Amino acid sequence: NAGVTQTPKFRILKIGQSMTLQCTQDMNHNYMYWYRQDPGMGLKLIYYSVGAGITDKGEVPNGYNVSRSTTEDFPLRLELAAPSQTSVYFCASSYAGETQYFGPGTRLLVL
Amino acid sequence: KQEVTQIPAALSVPEGENLVLNCSFTDSAIYNLQWFRQDPGKGLTSLLLIQSSQREQTSGRLNASLDKSSGRSTLYIAASQPGDSATYLCAVRLTSQTGANNLFFGTGTRLTVIP
Numbered sequence: 001n002a003g004v005t006q007t008p009k010f011r012i013l014k015i016g017q018s019m020t021l022q023c024t025q026d027m028n029h030n031y032m033y034w035y036r037q038d039p040g041m042g043l044k045l046i047y048y049s050v051g052a053g054i055t056d057k058g059e060v061p062n063g064y065n066v067s068r069s070t071t072e073d074f075p076l077r078l079e080l081a082a083p084s085q086t087s088v089y090f091c092a093s094s095y096a097g098e099t100q101y102f103g104p105g106t107r108l109l110v111l
Numbered sequence: 112k113q114e115v116t117q118i119p120a121a122l123s124v125p126e127g128e129n130l131v132l133n134c135s136f137t138d139s140a141i142y143n144l145q146w147f148r149q150d151p152g153k154g155l156t157s158l159l160l161i162q163s164s165q166r167e168q169t170s171g172r173l174n175a176s177l178d179k180s181s182g183r184s185t186l187y188i189a190a191s192q193p194g195d196s197a198t199y200l201c202a203v204r205l206t207s208q209t210g211a212n213n214l215f216f217g218t219g220t221r222l223t224v225i226p
Contacts, residue, residue, distance in 0.1 A: 004154075042115065042200065042216035043155075090154055099145065100214065102154035 001026050004103035006091050012109045013081040021076040021106050023091030029101075031094045032074040033058075034066065036087040037105075043090065049074055081110045113138045115203055117217035124191055125225050132186040132220045134201035139179045142204045145214065146175050146186050149198045158199075159186070163206070191224045198222070 007022045025032065030051045035043040035058075045058030049068040063085060065077040074093075078085060088107050092100040114137040124130050134144070143162045147155040159168045159175040161184070167176040174187040184201055198221045202214035 040218060042218045043202075043214075044216075045214070092155075098143075099157045099160050100155075101157070102147075104154045105152075 003027065004091055004093055004101050006089075006103035006106050008106060009104070010107045010109075012111060013078075014111060015081060015083065017081050018077070018079050019081070021078075021089055021091075021108075023074045023076070023103060024072050025074075025091075025093040025101070026072065027093060027095075027101065028071060029093035029095050030071065031096060031100075032068065033092045033094075033100065034064070034074070034076045035090045035092065036060065036085075037090060038087050046076065046089075078108075083110050086110045113141075113203060113205055113215040115201060115215050115217040117199075117201060117220050119220060120218065121221040121223070123223040123225060126191060126193060128191050128224075129187070129189050130191055130222070132188070132199050132201075132222070134184040134186070134217055136182045136184075136203050136215070138203075138205060139182050140206050141179065142206045144175075144177055144184050144201060144203045146173075146184075147200045147202065149200060149219070151197075155200065188222075191222075193224045193226050196222055196224050 004025045033048045034046040037043045044060045047066040049055045088105045091103040094100040116135045145160045146158045161177045172189040177184045198219040200219040202216045
């Protein structure tokens with residue numbers, strides 16, 4: 001099992017550009033999550049999904065969108081990148097509400 | 112809103128020392144509490160998960176305790192090793208949010224074990 005994989009590992013965006021962060025898990029987990037981690041801060045939940053076709057907002061959803069068309073994939077979309085979105089983004093998955101397994105993260109810099 | 116605090120923010124200890132990391136939370140109605148390890152530039156690795164009905168969990172040299180009534184958890188690391196150097200995060204999951212399964216994270220304690 002590869003676990004949770006994320007691409008890209010690092011990306012630089014210009015203000016106003018858009019991009020999609022990819023996340024895939026091969027553990028057949030029904031729950032998937034997107035977090036952001038800012039320096040010196042704890043992780044904050046952006047969006048989560050409890051199954052294919054079902055998504056919901058977390059604590060900091062503004063400026064982001066998600067979709068969940070399959071169990072395996074949970075992409076995160078940034079439509080109009082802003083400097084405030086400079087962060088490290090982590091995708092995670094779990095079976096129901098139990099232990100979450102995290103991907104290696106995507107480091108995003110918006111200039 | 113659940114607030115999770117970890118003190119100290121950073122800790123340095125000599126190799127072989129036993130140590131305790133602290134985590135406190137404001138809302139005692141939690142479903143479970145989890146301790147994670149994060150290495151620089153890496154994702155999080157789950158270390159221990161304690162259900163709200165449990166008092167402690169052990170894995171190797173690690174022991175995590177939970178006191179819901181006081182809103183505290185501790186992570187005890189025995190006989191520390193340089194390989195234990197990392198940031199340790201605690202996270203609580205609430206029961207009160209219907210359908211939500213998000214974790215509220217602390218800001219972490221950065222541990223350095225000096226050889």
